[in-house]
Amino acid sequence: NAGVTQTPKFQVLKTGQSMTLQCAQDMNHEYMSWYRQDPGMGLRLIHYSVGAGITDQGEVPNGYNVSRSTTEDFPLRLLSAAPSQTSVYFCASSRTSTRELFFGEGSRLTVL
Amino acid sequence: DAKTTQPNSMESNEEEPVHLPCNHSTISGTDYIHWYRQLPSQGPEYVIHGLTSNVNNRMASLAIAEDRKSSTLILHRATLRDAAVYYCIRNSGGGADGLTFGKGTHLIIQP
Numbered sequence A: 001n002a003g004v005t006q007t008p009k010f011q012v013l014k015t016g017q018s019m020t021l022q023c024a025q026d027m028n029h030e031y032m033s034w035y036r037q038d039p040g041m042g043l044r045l046i047h048y049s050v051g052a053g054i055t056d057q058g059e060v061p062n063g064y065n066v067s068r069s070t071t072e073d074f075p076l077r078l079l080s081a082a083p084s085q086t087s088v089y090f091c092a093s094s095r096t097s098t099r100e101l102f103f104g105e106g107s108r109l110t111v112l
Numbered sequence B: 001d002a003k004t005t006q007p008n009s010m011e012s013n014e015e016e017p018v019h020l021p022c023n024h025s026t027i028s029g030t031d032y033i034h035w036y037r038q039l040p041s042q043g044p045e046y047v048i049h050g051l052t053s054n055v056n057n058r059m060a061s062l063a064i065a066e067d068r069k070s071s072t073l074i075l076h077r078a079t080l081r082d083a084a085v086y087y088c089i090r091n092s093g094g095g096a097d098g099l100t101f102g103k104g105t106h107l108i109i110q111p
Helices: none
Strands: A004-007 A010-013 A019-025 A031-037 A043-051 A054-057 A064-066 A076-078 A087-094 A107-111 B009-013 B018-023 B032-038 B045-050 B061-064 B070-075 B084-091 B105-110
Touching: A004 A087, A010 A019, A019 A031, A019 A087, A043 A064, B009 B018, B018 B032, B018 B084, B018 B105, B032 B061, B045 B061, B045 B070, B070 B084
Parallel strands: A010 A107, B009 B105
Antiparallel strands: A004 A019, A019 A076, A031 A043, A031 A087, A043 A054, A064 A076, A087 A107, B018 B070, B032 B045, B032 B084, B061 B070, B084 B105
16 A cells, blocks of 8 residues: 655756656545645645645645646646755645545755 | 644653643634644654544544643653654644644653
8 A cells, every 4th residue: 555655755956947746645535735844844735635626725835836637646846946945845645634644755855 | 823832842751651732722613633743754644633522543642622722642651763743733624724734842752
C-alpha cells in the first residue's frame, strides 16, 4: 500500500524556471491538498481539492497552480520560481475533508 | 487568527505519561479536533481526532473538555520515538479553513 507518493524528493531550480511537483494517492481519497513548510514553521495550505475537477485556493496560493483531472493525482505547478518559494512541500489526502489526513514524505525545493 | 494555542515546547521523561494541552476557545459545534505529529525530516503523521467524546487509539488518548474549548493529547508511556512536533488542529471540514496548522508543540523526551 503506497499511500501518498510525492516526486521528486529534492529539486534545485533557478529563478524564473517552472516545474511540477507530482502527488499521487492510491486510497481513492476525494480530498487532496498541498502545503508548504518553511524552517521552524507550521504548514501553510497552498491549494486543495475536494474531488476530481474541483480545486480551490488555500492560504498562500500565489505563484502556484493546481489541477485535478483524476481522483489519484494532484500536481502542483510553479509557474516562475522565486527564491521565496524555497521550502519543503507536502501533499496530503483524506477520504473527506473532515477525516484524517495522510501525508507524503515531502519534496524539498531550493530556488537559487 | 490563531485557531489553536499550544505551548512552544514541553519536556518529559521516558516511560512517563505526557499530557499535551491545546486551547481552541473559538471552536464551533461542528469542528473536529485533530492531532498530528511530525518527526524530523518526515511528513506529519495522524495521531487521533475527536468531536465531543474522549477518544482512544493505539497511539494515544484524546481528552476533550466539556465546553470543547480545550483538549489534551495523552501519551500514556512516552518513548524516545515520541519526540516530535505535535500539532493540534481545528478541522471545520470547509474549504481553506479545513486544516490550519500552527507551529505546534516540540516534545522533548529525556532518557
